[in-house]
Amino acid sequence: xxxxxxxxxxxxxxxxxxxxxxxxxxxxxxxxxxxxxxxxxxxxxxxxxxxxxxxxxxxxxxxxxxxxxxxxxxxxxxxxxxxxxxxxxxxxxxxxxxxxxxxxxxxxxxxxxxxxxxxxxxxxxxxxxxxxxxxxxxxxxxxxxxxxxxxxxxxxxxxxxxxxxxxxxxxxxxxxxxxxxxxxxxxxxxxxxxxxxxxxxxxxxxxxxxxxxxxxxxxxxxxxxxxxxxxxxxxxxxxxxxxxxxxxxxxxxxxxxxxxxxxxxxxxxxxxxxxxxxxxxxxxxxxxxxxxxxxxxxxxxxxxxxxxxxxxxxxxxxxxxxxxxxxxxxxxxxxxxxxxxxxxxxxxxxxxxxxxxxxxxxxxxxxxxxxxxxxxxxxxxxxxxxxxxxxxxxxxxxxxxxx
Amino acid sequence: xxxxxxxxxxxxxxxxxxxxxxxxxxxxxxxxxxxxxxxxxxxxxxxxxxxxxxxxxxxxxxxxxxxxxxxxxxxxxxxxxxxxxxxxxxxxxxxxxxxxxxxxxxxxxxxxxxxxxxxxxxxxxxxxxxxxxxxxxxxxxxxxxxxxxxxxxxxxxxxxxxxxxxxxxxxxxxxxxxxxxxxxxxxxxxxxxxxxxxxxxxxxxxxxxxxxxxxxxx
Numbered sequence: 001x002x003x004x005x006x007x008x009x010x011x012x013x014x015x016x017x018x019x020x021x022x023x024x025x026x027x028x029x030x031x032x033x034x035x036x037x038x039x040x041x042x043x044x045x046x047x048x049x050x051x052x053x054x055x056x057x058x059x060x061x062x063x064x065x066x067x068x069x070x071x072x073x074x075x076x077x078x079x080x081x082x083x084x085x086x087x088x089x090x091x092x093x094x095x096x097x098x099x100x101x102x103x104x105x106x107x108x109x110x111x112x113x114x115x116x117x118x119x120x121x122x123x124x125x126x127x128x129x130x131x132x133x134x135x136x137x138x139x140x141x142x143x144x145x146x147x148x149x150x151x152x153x154x155x156x157x158x159x160x161x162x163x164x165x166x167x168x169x170x171x172x173x174x175x176x177x178x179x180x181x182x183x184x185x186x187x188x189x190x191x192x193x194x195x196x197x198x199x200x201x202x203x204x205x206x207x208x209x210x211x212x213x214x215x216x217x218x219x220x221x222x223x224x225x226x227x228x229x230x231x232x233x234x235x236x237x238x239x240x241x242x243x244x245x246x247x248x249x250x251x252x253x254x255x256x257x258x259x260x261x262x263x264x265x266x267x268x269x270x271x272x273x274x275x276x277x278x279x280x281x282x283x284x285x286x287x288x289x290x291x292x293x294x295x296x297x298x299x300x301x302x303x304x305x306x307x308x309x310x311x312x313x314x315x316x317x318x319x320x321x322x323x324x325x326x327x328x329x330x331x332x333x334x335x336x337x338x339x340x341x342x343x344x345x346x347x348x349x350x351x352x353x354x355x356x357x358x359x360x361x362x363x364x365x366x367x368x369x370x371x372x373x374x375x376x377x378x379x380x381x382x383x384x385x386x387x388x389x390x391x392x393x394x395x396x397x398x399x400x401x402x403x
Numbered sequence: 404x405x406x407x408x409x410x411x412x413x414x415x416x417x418x419x420x421x422x423x424x425x426x427x428x429x430x431x432x433x434x435x436x437x438x439x440x441x442x443x444x445x446x447x448x449x450x451x452x453x454x455x456x457x458x459x460x461x462x463x464x465x466x467x468x469x470x471x472x473x474x475x476x477x478x479x480x481x482x483x484x485x486x487x488x489x490x491x492x493x494x495x496x497x498x499x500x501x502x503x504x505x506x507x508x509x510x511x512x513x514x515x516x517x518x519x520x521x522x523x524x525x526x527x528x529x530x531x532x533x534x535x536x537x538x539x540x541x542x543x544x545x546x547x548x549x550x551x552x553x554x555x556x557x558x559x560x561x562x563x564x565x566x567x568x569x570x571x572x573x574x575x576x577x578x579x580x581x582x583x584x585x586x587x588x589x590x591x592x593x594x595x596x597x598x599x600x601x602x603x604x605x606x607x608x609x610x611x612x613x614x615x616x617x618x619x620x621x
Contacts, residue, residue: 001496001500001503001504001507001513001516003495003496003504006495006496006500007495009495010494010495010496010536011495315491316493316494316495319491319493320493320504320508321476322450322479322485323479323480323485323504323505323508323552324476324477324479324480324481324505324508324509325504325508326476326508329508397450398450398479399445399450399451401487401491
């Protein structure tokens with residue numbers, strides 16, 4: 001006869017409520033692990049999906065995923081001259097916060113080097129990739145924009161032609177994919193009045209300079225549009241991504257580029273590690289510590305619950321001892337209940353999590369490995385937590401049944 | 404003899420407490436509160452061993468003074484049955500399971516234990532309440548289940564401490580008669596500690612205990 005099952009069946013309501021309580025606690029532990037996985041997944045998703053072998057970034061910086069990186073747009077031509085490099089794509093990334101349909105919209109803008117990169121690698125769930133150099137965007141579903149929706153960013157209006165799923169930046173914002181030119185326009189959009197004022201200021205500065213005094217003819221140029229002035233460079237991009245030929249050595253190509261003194265270079269894995277050990281590291285540690293704390297709290301609460309459940313049965317335990325039950329039989333009663341409680345709580349945590357986690361603002365990823373690990377932790381907690389109850393039960397003397 | 408404490412706080416709960424009970428004999432132990440009846444019962448129940456003296460059960464020397472001569476847990480399980488003032492049933496087990504667990508503890512397989520538990524309940528007229536939990540049974544019914552459990556392992560001795568205290572006189576007598584019938588039928592020695600003097604006619608022998616001393620009552 002299994003005494004643990006008999007006791008649970010007899011006190012089913014109370015046991016179920018206790019299991020729900022434990023389950024909700026474990027759901028938080030599970031959720032913390034899922035949030036951690038989500039952060040890692042979100043942070044590395046773009047690097048993994050975009051398929052670049054080498055990242056060329058601003059000199060002495062760690063690249064656009066760690067800090068601001070600005071490099072001239074023409075770096076791509078220089079890199080294409082290196083043997084083994086088969087393609088070079090400009091990359092732009094920045095985050096904007098605007099208003100869309102009277103709601104706050106935070107979006108990470110990623111520029112794709114159209115037509116070299118039209119976004120064929122994007123995990124589309126609806127629509128298509130970018131088919132033209134301007135005024136189209138592919139939006140992540142988390143941005144809440146429908147296919148065909150239009151949004152005005154800066155001077156231009158962009159139409160959503162494709163929808164992706166789970167394309168989130170390391171900061172947790174949904175990504176909108178544009179062409180590099182559009183992404184730069186959005187980033188460096190300057191109002192007409194500011195442009196006119198800058199042109200006037202440019203003329204004034206030139207008039208006051210030696211060059212303007214010696215060559216007054218130049219002043220006329222100062223009032224022209226920026227893109228008609230050869231002395232002014234075009235906006236800089238965040239990075240240039242290189243794809244290398246099969247068999248080519250990324251280290252060798254990187255060492256060539258590292259010899260240029262105006263840029264820094266990283267392999268895909270370097271960039272991935274920089275991201276994980278940089279901005280994500282503190283969050284990872286914080287969540288890890290919080291998770292460990294929650295696990296300890298769960299163990300303490302479970303121990304108290306199991307202790308209380310044991311106290312309720314002390315008279316029955318004394319009686320069992322009086323009629324000759326072995327210590328193992330009593331130990332099994334408590335231990336089995338602890339494990340059933342833990343596993344039931346785990347199951348409830350999983351089921352509740354499946355319903356609740358998708359509603360979280362950031363992704364909560366429950367990986368099989370993490371679930372197995374947590375299940376083992378729960379079993380360990382259950383066993384350890386039952387020690388207090390077992391200790392109490394072992395101390396009960398048979399004659400206490402007579403009281 | 405059983406002594407608690409030492410020096411100024413020393414209390415002699417039992418001084419000259421001797422009793423011989425034959426197989427199939429039902430014995431009553433009367434006495435006022437504090438006379439040492441429960442101490443005597445827990446001593447021969449091998450729960451609370453005496454300070455000095457000997458206990459022999461089923462022709463086996465079990466205890467000399469505080470020193471056990473056998474494994475007390477196993478001996479208690481195989482040779483002794485207990486019935487208390489309160490029925491002392493396990494609340495999360497049904498009537499049948501309360502009896503069955505005692506049989507299983509003694510090494511029987513669940514199926515055989517179940518069969519014997521049902522036989523015992525049938526014998527005590529409780530078969531129709533086999534699936535009821537203790538909370539669903541009256542005091543008398545609970546006491547019958549407790550007696551069934553005490554009989555589960557065919558003990559040499561059943562020790563009953565005020566088994567009718569929580570019952571009305573009619574039910575109390577029924578329980579005493581049940582003890583007598585079972586003692587005579589199964590050859591089990593039954594020692595009943597009681598205050599209830601209305602059912603003394605069911606006992607084969609009556610002892611009285613006062614100030615820790617047991618004397619036969621004539």
